[in-house]
Amino acid sequence: MKIRTFVRHIREGVKSVFRNGWMTVASISAMSVSLLILGLFMMLAINVNQFAQHLESQVEIRVFLKVNTAEEDVSRMEFDLESMPAVKNVTFVSKQQALSYLRTVFKDDQSFLDGLEGENNPLNESFTVEVKEPRDVSTVAKAIENWDQQEPKPIIERLRWGQGTVEELFRWTEIIRNVGLVFVGLLGLTSMFLIANTIKLTIIARRREISIMKLVGATNSFIRWPFFIEGIFLGVIGSMIPASALIYGYYRLTQSEQFQHFLGFVQLVDWQTIAYPLGGLLLVIGLVIGAWGSIFSVRKFLKV
Amino acid sequence: MKIRTFVRHIREGVKSVFRNGWMTVASISAMSVSLLILGLFMMLAINVNQFAQHLESQVEIRVFLKVNTAEEDVSRMEFDLESMPAVKNVTFVSKQQALSYLRTVFKDDQSFLDGLEGENNPLNESFTVEVKEPRDVSTVAKAIENWDQQEPKPIIERLRWGQGTVEELFRWTEIIRNVGLVFVGLLGLTSMFLIANTIKLTIIARRREISIMKLVGATNSFIRWPFFIEGIFLGVIGSMIPASALIYGYYRLTQSEQFQHFLGFVQLVDWQTIAYPLGGLLLVIGLVIGAWGSIFSVRKFLKV
Amino acid sequence: MIEMHDVWKTYPDGTHALRGVNIKVHKNEFVYVVGPSGAGKSTFMKLMYREEMPTKGQIFLDNFNLGRLKQRKIPYVRRNIGVIFQDYRLLQKLTVFENVAFAMEVIEAPKKLIKKRAMEVLELVNLQDKLSNYPTQLSGGEQQRVSIARAIVNNPSVIIADEPTGNLDPETSWGIMRILEEINFRGATIVMATHNKEIVNTLRKRVIAIEKGIIVRDELRGEYGYED
């Protein structure tokens, strides 16, 4: 292909965007609207995912020590726990702290805790262990247990990491994530189908033109190129409109104190974190479907 | 309009569905795919809503009685509570039951509860009150409190209904419901837009035909009728395909023990409960957009 | 029957297709419209069935002022006019028979009559073998004859024929002319644009010659009049 022909294809492709007025509007708006919904849902899914992660990260292991464990054993244990690679953070909870905690839990009804102060405190000392990867909590807990039992003088009375509840939590975050993913996937597929469908209709409307071009001696690639360029333009315009709208809207949302107040302790994902991947993804979808949808639909009319 | 003309319009409308092969396929598939996603999301939303309702319905009021309340006062209170119109169910919890409950909560760590048995039990007797309308829980609780204080000899020591937590729960179920509603609404709107957009394209492709009809002496309504009929057919076909697919799929899901097992204690909404409203709604959307989209798009080409 | 008073037609792109046309076509007249390519013949005729509106001036058809006609009334006026379009304008999704029948369905004719009459005119233009073909399956001349059949099927009181024989061989063309003369004989007014010198010079009628949007000649029993 000569360079002037390439320039010609680009020129014709761009002109075509304007010459096909109604059809262009229909394609771009179908693309914008589909991708808007897709993007919106992705934003929701990303935030729900982060929230689930936040919940998961609160999972921890409580290591209750035997009563009257020597202080040096406690220190050694703390050191050992901290040096485990899977462990993120270790906090010591004294008997007194445990009692205060119980008081906060039973704040209206703590009469039965009276008389357990000081020497009478029957509660155990304990460590609160946060793990780096919440999913590993069971494994880590079991590792700690095993490893204490191999010591000559085990000091752990009991471990608690919400056996049962934690699995339940993970099952739920998993379900929510999967439902989100399935929906994002389905929405993505249907968006692509609907966009391609619309583009196909606009090209069916031009099939006569395509056959004339062939009869005048144009090769398939000569006919395809402008459609390809046109598809790319449709893709860029049709994806940048919803991407900008979504990112701007999300930016406003994250800046809104009122909305943050409404959400309470839930933290929205930073808009910068979302902007690039979302914009990029929508752009890629737009480009691929725009260009591919165009030349693919042209194909069946080239057999003249 | 003569009857034979009406018959003719129906015949031509139906024929048109077949004559416009590609265009019909494009319209119906756009409609089916959009409504499929919409229906799927609605099913999800309905189930999430029912789950939220289930959570809300677990909200209850605990009425703790003063120590050593006379047994007849307890019975009178129980009767009074049960006769409140907003109350669904009242359960008495004895001291002993309260202690057993504490033991289940602290199952690993109940040593500090030893010695509280029998006479030494410092816990209060209480009522568990379920209300008919979970949202009324605060109001009902306050009513109970007020009304006890007006008695000559108040016997309530304290009420607990998860002040704070309950509000938080409702805030969350509210948020989830609203997000679901907004998404269903947006999906509904975009589906309708995308379907109308597709139909419009198919009719733009027929604008020359429409103008010829006008030049041959057809009135606007003569031209519109077959398009209207055609739109209705498109609507019926394009909505019944996704509706049947969704309802059948959902039926299979509710019947699947594996899936029920996977969901655990969450109960899916009955498929019969979902089938009619969902099918009906999709059908209505299909009909309205099919018929309206057709005759609306024809309109602008009638000015010949 | 048809009157134009100082009619101008300027297309949106600035082309002056007609400039100050005054004409009166009487009931039952047969008028040839001649002139070079691009002279304004088709425009002149499009104004008569209101495909185009004049930029200036007034047009009366059967005492209706076409410029003042309400949108709703237009179809009823058009039903009295049979148009043979220069570019045929057949409904691509309908068969030959259905195309002709369509013009009768519009006036809500009974089905039996439609069948009888449509068959009749299709035989007249010698298309009885192509009834269930679609326009894309016809030769150029066959399409033109479908357009002719559709124009005459309702026995309109005016026939506007824009080069009805452009793609027909001489023999078939003479056949069509016989049909038009017959219809004219039975009372219809006929306005026919044509480049066919032989026909104009043989079947002598009124001739209106248009050049560059102006009527340059209007003769009863005129000749085609352009020298080769």
Add this chain to the structure above:
Amino acid sequence: MIEMHDVWKTYPDGTHALRGVNIKVHKNEFVYVVGPSGAGKSTFMKLMYREEMPTKGQIFLDNFNLGRLKQRKIPYVRRNIGVIFQDYRLLQKLTVFENVAFAMEVIEAPKKLIKKRAMEVLELVNLQDKLSNYPTQLSGGEQQRVSIARAIVNNPSVIIADEPTGNLDPETSWGIMRILEEINFRGATIVMATHNKEIVNTLRKRVIAIEKGIIVRDELRGEYGYED
């Protein structure tokens, strides 16, 4: 140049458009194809530039066997053929100038040459005032002339003209004939279907008459030959 050996064409609906055509058109010949409407003239010509494929038989163009031609090669063969379509086939989205230029862009001609040459042929068919009009803004005859301009712009070695003067007035028609004769004189082969008796009988050339899909007459310096 063009050869057909026992060519049959039956359309999918069962119409036998051509039945056993044998013909040989030599380089630099000028051939009229005549015959009644629906005889098979357009089909005969569509086979030459491979718009249609024969049901049976073989066609050679410039020694290429059109039936054996690879899909990829077709465009290159078509570039040596200028076709004037009976129904014009203009690109509706392009202006008059762009329509003609398109045929040159296809062969990757330089932009300057395109401009010069396209203007030249458009002047030849007297459309220099309509360069930036779209086909819908043209009269029937003007559209036909754009189709003619596009067919000749690349100086093809074969010109296939399907009723190129169907919508032109006699004077313009003669102008077009002069252009075609000139091109023929410069070495191109011309096959032209026509109903114009006057032209055929005046500019005497080889005449092939087709009736019901069969070649019934093939005369050098023949006449139109159908009596009115």
